[in-house]
Amino acid sequence: MLTSICHKKCFAFILFVCIGSQLLVAKSNIPTWEVFKKYSNHVVKIQVLANHSVAQSSVGSGFFVSAKGHIITNYHVVSEIVLNSNKYHGEVVSSDGHIYPLRLIAIDVLHDLALVKIESKINDFFVLDDLKVQQGERLLSLGHPHDIGLSIVEGTYNDFLKFTRFKRIHFTGSINGGMSGGPAILNSGKVVGINVSSAGNQVSFLVPVKHALNLYQSSKDKKEAKPDDFIKSIRDQLYSNQDLYYQNLLKHSAATMNIGEFNLTNQLSSKFKCWGDLKEENEKQLFTLRSHTCFSRDDIYISKAFITNKVEYQHLHISTGKLNRFRFFSLLSKYMSEEFYQNDNQSIENQFTEQRRKLLTNFKCQTATIDQSGNLIRTVFCLRAYKLFEGLYDAVFKTVPLDQETESVISTLYLPSISFDNSQKMAKKFLSEVSWTAK
Amino acid sequence: MDGKIIVEVINRQKQVIRQTITKDLPATIGRSCENDIIIDDPYVDRSHCRIVQNEEGDLTLTDCDSENGILNSGKRYETIKIPTINELNVTLGKTDIRLRTSGFLCQPVKPLPIKREPSNLFDIHNRNLIMFLLFTALYLGMRTFLLTTSDYLESGLALFFSILLGGGIWCAGWAFLNRVLSERFNFFLHISLLCVVSLFFDLCLIAISYLSFLVQLDTFVKILILTVCTISIIGLIYSHLSLLASIKLYGRLITCGISFVLIVVSYSFSFYHDQKQFSPYISFDNELKPLSTHLIPAISPKAFFDETRNLVFKLKTE
Numbered sequence: 001m002l003t004s005i006c007h008k009k010c011f012a013f014i015l016f017v018c019i020g021s022q023l024l025v026a027k028s029n030i031p032t033w034e035v036f037k038k039y040s041n042h043v044v045k046i047q048v049l050a051n052h053s054v055a056q057s058s059v060g061s062g063f064f065v066s067a068k069g070h071i072i073t074n075y076h077v078v079s080e081i082v083l084n085s086n087k088y089h090g091e092v093v094s095s096d097g098h099i100y101p102l103r104l105i106a107i108d109v110l111h112d113l114a115l116v117k118i119e120s121k122i123n124d125f126f127v128l129d130d131l132k133v134q135q136g137e138r139l140l141s142l143g144h145p146h147d148i149g150l151s152i153v154e155g156t157y158n159d160f161l162k163f164t165r166f167k168r169i170h171f172t173g174s175i176n177g178g179m180s181g182g183p184a185i186l187n188s189g190k191v192v193g194i195n196v197s198s199a200g201n202q203v204s205f206l207v208p209v210k211h212a213l214n215l216y217q218s219s220k221d222k223k224e225a226k227p228d229d230f231i232k233s234i235r236d237q238l239y240s241n242q243d244l245y246y247q248n249l250l251k252h253s254a255a256t257m258n259i260g261e262f263n264l265t266n267q268l269s270s271k272f273k274c275w276g277d278l279k280e281e282n283e284k285q286l287f288t289l290r291s292h293t294c295f296s297r298d299d300i301y302i303s304k305a306f307i308t309n310k311v312e313y314q315h316l317h318i319s320t321g322k323l324n325r326f327r328f329f330s331l332l333s334k335y336m337s338e339e340f341y342q343n344d345n346q347s348i349e350n351q352f353t354e355q356r357r358k359l360l361t362n363f364k365c366q367t368a369t370i371d372q373s374g375n376l377i378r379t380v381f382c383l384r385a386y387k388l389f390e391g392l393y394d395a396v397f398k399t400v401p402l403d404q405e406t407e408s409v410i411s412t413l414y415l416p417s418i419s420f421d422n423s424q425k426m427a428k429k430f431l432s433e434v435s436w437t438a439k
Numbered sequence: 440m441d442g443k444i445i446v447e448v449i450n451r452q453k454q455v456i457r458q459t460i461t462k463d464l465p466a467t468i469g470r471s472c473e474n475d476i477i478i479d480d481p482y483v484d485r486s487h488c489r490i491v492q493n494e495e496g497d498l499t500l501t502d503c504d505s506e507n508g509i510l511n512s513g514k515r516y517e518t519i520k521i522p523t524i525n526e527l528n529v530t531l532g533k534t535d536i537r538l539r540t541s542g543f544l545c546q547p548v549k550p551l552p553i554k555r556e557p558s559n560l561f562d563i564h565n566r567n568l569i570m571f572l573l574f575t576a577l578y579l580g581m582r583t584f585l586l587t588t589s590d591y592l593e594s595g596l597a598l599f600f601s602i603l604l605g606g607g608i609w610c611a612g613w614a615f616l617n618r619v620l621s622e623r624f625n626f627f628l629h630i631s632l633l634c635v636v637s638l639f640f641d642l643c644l645i646a647i648s649y650l651s652f653l654v655q656l657d658t659f660v661k662i663l664i665l666t667v668c669t670i671s672i673i674g675l676i677y678s679h680l681s682l683l684a685s686i687k688l689y690g691r692l693i694t695c696g697i698s699f700v701l702i703v704v705s706y707s708f709s710f711y712h713d714q715k716q717f718s719p720y721i722s723f724d725n726e727l728k729p730l731s732t733h734l735i736p737a738i739s740p741k742a743f744f745d746e747t748r749n750l751v752f753k754l755k756t757e
Contacts, residue, residue: 051654176724330563333725336727337723363720363721365723366743366750367723367724368694369737370739370741372740374739383750383751384754420748420751424747428740
C-alpha cells in the first residue's frame with residue numbers, strides 16, 4: 001500500500017533490513033506500536049469541567065509543542081471555557097495521569113485551533129513544521145476517542161478539500177469524538193494536521209499544521225488572557241474574515257442560469273456546491289416546483305449551539321398552468337414564509353434555544369415592493385445581531401418577482417456572520433442578477 | 440291650625456311616588472285601610488302613628504306603640520315636631536316619608552318609569568340582544584382583520600373600529616342583561632359581565648387566529664369589511680345614546696373606559712409577548728396579494744436599502 005518513502009530515518013531502516021527486496025519494502029514502515037510507544041506521551045487529554053464539579057462535561061485531545069508546556073488543541077474543545085468562563089474551567093491530563101490546570105493563551109476560530117498551556121517543563125513535545133506530504137502517505141492519528149483511553153488510528157493523507165476556504169486535509173481514517181485536537185503524524189513524528197472533524201465511514205478532516213504553527217509562533221510569548229479578550233479576539237477574527245470573504249465574492253461576477261423565464265445567480269463562486277430538484281406537487285399536478293440550492297462549506301464553530309459562516313442561497317421556481325391568480329399568489333405566500341436554510345440547523349435551533357438567546361437577537365425585517373427597471377419585485381431584508389460580537393449580523397434577503405401570473409421564483413440568500421455594509425452590497429448584487437423576460 | 444299637611448312617600452332616588460294631603464286632625468298613619476294615610480309596607484304597623492296638634496298648637500307625629508317606631512336620622516322618637524317652615528323626613532318601617540305643612544309650595548310628582556317585566560332571553564324581538572350579537576360579530580370580524588393585516592393604516596383603522604365596537608358590545612350587552620335580570624343599575628353585575636364577555640372574546644380570538652391562517656383576505660375584501668363597519672357606526676351611536684339612556688353618565692364612561700382599557704391591555708400584552716419571545720425564525724409580511732400588490736406603490740431599490748438601515752438601530756435597542 002505505501003511505497004513512497006520520503007524521510008531519512010525510515011529509509012535508513014529499510015536499507016539496513018531489507019535492501020533490494022520489493023516485497024519487503026511494504027513491511028519497511030515503522031510498526032504502529034512503535035510510533036505509539038514513542039509519541040503517546042506527547043499527547044494529552046483535555047477535559048472541560050463545570051465549576052464546582054469533579055466530573056467532566058466534555059473531553060478532547062491535545063499535544064505538546066514546546067518545552068514550556070504549550071499545547072495545541074481545537075478551539076471547539078475549549079469553546080465552553082472561552083464563552084462561559086464563569087461556569088467552566090479546563091484541565092489537562094498528561095499521559096502519566098497528572099492533572100494540570102489549563103491556561104488559555106490564544107485562539108483561532110477560523111481554523112478551529114487553540115493554544116493552551118500548563119505550568120510544567122516538558123521533555124516530550126512535537127516540533128511543528130510546515131511540510132509537504134504526498135497524497136496516499138500513511139498518517140497516524142492519536143487521541144482519546146470517547147474518553148476510552150489514548151488510541152492510535154491509521155489512515156492515509158488525501159490532500160486538501162477542494163471546496164473549502166479554510167484548508168482542511170482529507171484523512172482516510174476514523175476519527176471519533178474526543179480525538180479532536182490530537183495530532184495526525186507521519187512515522188517520523190512530524191505533525192501533518194490536527195484532528196478536527198469527521199463525516200463518518202473513515203472520512204475525516206484535519207487542520208493543516210501550518211495554521212497551528214502560525215498560531216504558536218504568534219502567541220507563544222503571550223500570557224494567559226482574560227475571557228473578554230477572547231470574545232474580542234473572536235469578534236475581530238470573524239469581522240476581518242467576513243470582510244475579506246465577501247469582498248472577494250463581490251468582485252467575482254457570478255455565473256447565471258435560466259430557470260423558466262428567469263435569469264438567476266447560479267454560483268456565487270466556484271467554491272459553492274449546488275443541488276437541484278424538481279417536484280410536481282400533489283396528484284392533480286396543479287403546480288411545479290424547481291429548486292436550486294447552493295451553499296459554501298466554510299463552517300466556523302463558535303459554540304455547540306452556534307455554528308456560523310455557511311453562506312446559502314436558494315431559488316425556488318414555482319410555475320402553474322392551472323391555478324388562478326389568487327390561488328397562485330396564495331401559494332407563493334406559503335412558500336415565501338418557509339425558511340429553507342434553517343433545515344440544516346433545525347436540531348441545533350431546537351436543542352439550544354437558551355444558549356442561542358444569549359448569542360443572537362431575533363430577526364428584524366424590512367419588506368417592500370420595489371420597482372427595478374419596470375419589474376415589480378417583493379423584497380425582504382432581515383437582520384439579526386450577534387450579541388457578543390459587535391457589528392456582526394446574520395442577514396437574509398428574499399426576492400419574489402410579482403409581474404408574472406403563472407410563474408415566479410422565490411430567491412433567498414442567507415449571509416451569516418456579515419457586517420451591515422457587506423450584507424447590503426451582497427443583497428444589491430443578488431438583486432441585480434435577478435432578471436426576466438416579461439411576457 | 441288652619442293649614443293642610445302634605446305627606447309624601449319617597450323612593451330611594453328621592454322621587455315622590457305618592458302624595459296625600461290631609462286637613463282633618465288627628466290623622467292616622469298605618470298599613471290597614473281604616474287609616475287616613477295608608478302605607479303599603481309590611482314593616483309598618485296596622486296603626487303605626489298619628490299626626491296631632493298639641494296644647495301649644497304645634498303639629499307633631501306621635502308613635503302609637505308601633506313595633507318599628509318613628510325614625511329620624513336613624514334615631515327613634517316617641518313624638519316628633521313637624522316644623523312649620525321646614526320639612527320633616529322620617530322612616531316608618533322601611534318607607535321614607537316626608538311631611539310638610541301647607542306653607543310650602545307643592546313639588547310636582549314626577550311620573551315613575553314604567554316597570555318592565557323581565558323578557559325572555561331568547562326572544563327574537565329583543566332588540567338589545569340583536570344589537571349585542573351584531574356588535575359581537577362585527578367586533579370579531581374587526582379583530583380577525585387586524586390579525587391578518589400588516590399595513591399600519593389598515594391596522595390603525597381596524598384598531599379604532601374595534602375599540603368603538605368593543606365599547607358598543609359592552610354597552611349593548613349590559614343593556615340586554617339589565618333588561619332581562621333587573622331594572623336597576625348594578626355595578627357588580629356590570630363588572631362581572633365585562634369579565635365573562637372579555638374572556639369569551641379572548642377564547643374566540645384564539646380560535647380565529649388559528650383559522651385566519653386558512654383565510655387569505657384580499658384588500659378588496661378588507662375594504663368591504665370597512666364599509667360595513669362604517670355603516671354600523673350609526674348603529675353604534677344609537678346604542679350608546681338610546682340603550683344607555685337610563686344609565687347615568689358616569690356609568691357610560693365607566694363602561695367605555697373599561698372596554699378601552701381591556702382592549703389596550705390585551706393588545707399590549709400580546710405585543711409585549713411577541714417581542715419577548717426568542718425565535719430563531721424570521722417573521723415578516725409574506726402575504727402576496729394580486730390586488731394589493733398593484734395598489735401599494737413600489738419604491739426604488741435604493742430607497743429600500745436606505746430603509747433597511749433602520750434595522751440596525753432597532754436591533755441595537757433590543
